[in-house]
Amino acid sequence: MNNKPIIALDFPGETEVFQFLGYFNESLFVKIGMELYLQEGPAIVQKVKEQGHDIFLDLKLHDIPNTVKSAMKGLARLGVDLVNVHAAGGIRMMEGALEGLEAGTSAGNNRAKLIAVTQLTSTTEEEMKNEQKINLSLLDSVLHYAAISKQAGLDGVVCSVHEAGKIGETCGQEFLRVTPGIRLAGGAAHDQKRIATPDGARADGSSLIVVGRAITGAQDPVAAYKEVCELWGEQ
């Protein structure tokens, strides 16, 4: 897995995806999420992989342990690089996810990294307290979810840049902090609440950044991607 900025392919179908990918003449790290996967199914993963791109399959599984285990076993066969669940599903569910992923990975292939969503980057502390009835600061809630994800044996978490540094200190620098909510300076936040710039993400301890609309919605997506790469300082 490389550490290029991960481009969120939040498009309604494969026509838009391949038009977008056609602007680039290099291999990318892309994210296939619910919008695209639920329209196109597993075939879209195969088609994007055939073009040589690394893939984060962002389906955020959250169900009883047995169901998540079986679903992960199936997803493992798609041969993606990164997959995820919701940490709110609990330790047994996350352990099940890992078992399923290991069971579904064919001998000789690398297992996909498994990460857990802590608090969505669209959530504010006020919303978390009022709607989820979690009586902690948002940072403490994220740190708690990171701690139980690590306890379950996962490879890292999805969090915002604002919590990434502290998670690195408490869970170790090898524990991945994958951070969406990335915007170029002055860019619209849309529905995101805990946002940061690519250079801010680098400075504050992200391991990988996820960038959607700042690139896919740009007048010149290739120029926007290059700007993100420069600010992120792709290694």
Ligand SMILES: O=c1ccn([C@@H]2O[C@H](COP(=O)(O)O)[C@@H](O)[C@H]2O)c(=O)[nH]1
């Ligand atoms: O906490 C989370 C978890 C996942 N996402 C996903 O990342 C992208 C972000 O898109 P932008 O257009 O850059 O806002 C999107 O696919 C989300 O589903 C997230 O934003 N926050």
